[in-house]
Amino acid sequence: ATPSDRTKTERELRKDFMRSKKDGAELLLTRTARPQRNHSDRNRKNVNSRDFLNFPPCGSIQRLNTVASLKFICRATAPSEPPAHPVLARALPSRYIRRVSPEEQLAVLTAGAAKVLSEKELLEKLRLGRPLRVKLGVDPTAPDIHFGHTVALEKLRQFQELGHQAVLLIGDFTATIGDPSGRSATRPPLTRDEVLANAETYTDQAFKILDKEKTEIVYNGDWFRKMSYDDILRLNSRVTLQQMLQREDFRNRIEAGQEIRLHELQYPIMQGWDSVEIRADVELGGTDQLFNILVGRDFQKEEGQPQQVVIVMPLLEGLDGTRKMSKSYGNYIGVSDEPQDMFGKLMSVSDELMDRYYLLLLGEARDPSGHPMEAKKSLAEKLTGRYHGEAAGNDARATWEARFSQRDVGAGATGLAISSLPADLNVLLLAAHCFKEAFGLEKSNGELRKQFITSGSVQLNGEKLTDAAAAVSIQSGDVLKLSKKHAVKFV
RNA sequence: GGGUAGAUGCCCGAGUGGCUAAAGGGGGCAGACUGUAAAUCUGCUGGCUAACGCCUACGCUGGUUCGAAUCCAGCUCUGCCCA
Numbered sequence A: 001a002t003p004s005d006r007t008k009t010e011r012e013l014r015k016d017f018m019r020s021k022k023d024g025a026e027l028l029l030t031r032t033a034r035p036q037r038n039h040s041d042r043n044r045k046n047v048n049s050r051d052f053l054n055f056p057p058c059g060s061i062q063r064l065n066t067v068a069s070l071k072f073i074c075r076a077t078a079p080s081e082p083p084a085h086p087v088l089a090r091a092l093p094s095r096y097i098r099r100v101s102p103e104e105q106l107a108v109l110t111a112g113a114a115k116v117l118s119e120k121e122l123l124e125k126l127r128l129g130r131p132l133r134v135k136l137g138v139d140p141t142a143p144d145i146h147f148g149h150t151v152a153l154e155k156l157r158q159f160q161e162l163g164h165q166a167v168l169l170i171g172d173f174t175a176t177i178g179d180p181s182g183r184s185a186t187r188p189p190l191t192r193d194e195v196l197a198n199a200e201t202y203t204d205q206a207f208k209i210l211d212k213e214k215t216e217i218v219y220n221g222d223w224f225r226k227m228s229y230d231d232i233l234r235l236n237s238r239v240t241l242q243q244m245l246q247r248e249d250f251r252n253r254i255e256a257g258q259e260i261r262l263h264e265l266q267y268p269i270m271q272g273w274d275s276v277e278i279r280a281d282v283e284l285g286g287t288d289q290l291f292n293i294l295v296g297r298d299f300q301k302e303e304g305q306p307q308q309v310v311i312v313m314p315l316l317e318g319l320d321g322t323r324k325m326s327k328s329y330g331n332y333i334g335v336s337d338e339p340q341d342m343f344g345k346l347m348s349v350s351d352e353l354m355d356r357y358y359l360l361l362l363g364e365a366r367d368p369s370g371h372p373m374e375a376k377k378s379l380a381e382k383l384t385g386r387y388h389g390e391a392a393g394n395d396a397r398a399t400w401e402a403r404f405s406q407r408d409v410g411a412g413a414t415g416l417a418i419s420s421l422p423a424d425l426n427v428l429l430l431a432a433h434c435f436k437e438a439f440g441l442e443k444s445n446g447e448l449r450k451q452f453i454t455s456g457s458v459q460l461n462g463e464k465l466t467d468a469a470a471a472v473s474i475q476s477g478d479v480l481k482l483s484k485k486h487a488v489k490f491v
Numbered sequence B: 001g002g003g004u005a006g007a008u009g010c011c012c013g014a015g016u017g018g019c020u021a022a023a024g025g026g027g028g029c030a031g032a033c034u035g036u037a038a039a040u041c042u043g044c045u046g047g048c049u050a051a052c053g054c055c056u057a058c059g060c061u062g063g064u065u066c067g068a069a070u071c072c073a074g075c076u077c078u079g080c081c082c083a
Helices: A010-019 A067-077 A102-110 A119-126 A147-161 A192-206 A229-236 A241-245 A248-255 A262-278 A287-302 A339-347 A351-362 A372-388 A390-405 A427-439 A445-453
Strands: A115-117 A133-138 A165-170 A215-219 A282-286 A309-313 A414-416 A479-483 A486-490
Touching (some): A102 A119, A119 A309, A147 A165, A165 A192, A165 A262, A192 A215, A241 A262, A282 A287, A287 A309, A427 A479, A427 A486
Parallel strands (some): A133 A165, A133 A282, A165 A215, A282 A309, A414 A486
Antiparallel strands (some): A479 A486
């Protein structure tokens, strides 16, 4: 809000609003950062704190206490916004947004965090009244970001919505080392080209969550590539080996008799230096990042900078429910997974894990009174909708229900041209062809025979095809089920 | 630099001359049951083959042998202990 906005009367604000109503937004007013008013204003009806002034076509008057509810209303009233994350500031003319008090911000920003170091420091920084520089470092070690990454990205978005400066650090340099955090083995090295390619898709996907316009992107190669050996030694001299070896992941590897390469020890040092270069006020990360982030605090102190506040988010368990979600474990849900895939993966998680997902991905607790399956469908629908649009979320749910609840194998089946089929068709050839053409899966004949055909997994229009050598003929509209998760419909 | 232990299938791990495509476990895949949940149960889990069988595979290279994951030599890599 500009200073002049703060002194505007409600009437003036209403007038402004009506004028700019084409934005499709609603007028929302929350408590001003500076409640004190000029005495000359006393006679004028000032915009009251916390009042939510409602305009047609809305209807009801509500009271807003938190940013979370504020956000909710914005989403509900701006249906034309892109599905993923209509950012508050984009949905509303910025001049109508009043600053949220530091205390309220604190409550929102620390929600769901595994650890905040410290809330007191964070509050002090929030009270400075300037946008904070909030760092989130990502290593483009894999091209896709998954739901595990989004936990911290969501937190970063909350900062962004409150008017703080999101700084997305692409660890193009550090990625070639590989973060040893939480690792039980040395990471395979990546080439620079791989890293750059990954970084690109990575940021594209991150902007499904963050507001691109308001995000500062930095590459740590920009400074690390310029450093001399002198500089590196100077940095290294500030950290002791004992400190490094305190780390649980290193200790475990030593105890387990596994190698630790020296370059892996550099990782926390580099990540720490990133914070100095960025002049971060806050750094976000997973709990496994705590040590690395703390190194950043040390460096900042030695450089005479204010120390960053540490906010670490819990690690999201992957689909197996035990190990953390990770590309390399293959237990992840990618942000760019197809809607049907995403929905299906979410439905396959255990009930226990569903509660975690509710908490960390939706930021809410599951209603324990409902049926777990309903709750899971709702979770899957919401998350699918978040990344693909509400309509896609609804679609995915409808297809899923038709296919699995009502056992309609054809629903959601992948279409396949009947003309692409080879001549002299038998069951084995048909299954191999469909796996390859529709899903890109190469199955050996033995596997097809043993797993899919003999077991009765392969079914044509509901009829089991258990003889691999039997001839089949396919007609348009036939549905071939290959497995629980794979079916094709011929066109 | 010295000593010592080791390298087996997707992973862990047993195997110390033929009965070994290699025990067992994990993971994965398919099926049953379900809420495509979890748990549980069953089957499969190097490739080709209808099958007999053939090919490929126990770090690399070479050797001994009718026959080598297994014995020998050299090499590469790793752990641990000492310096």
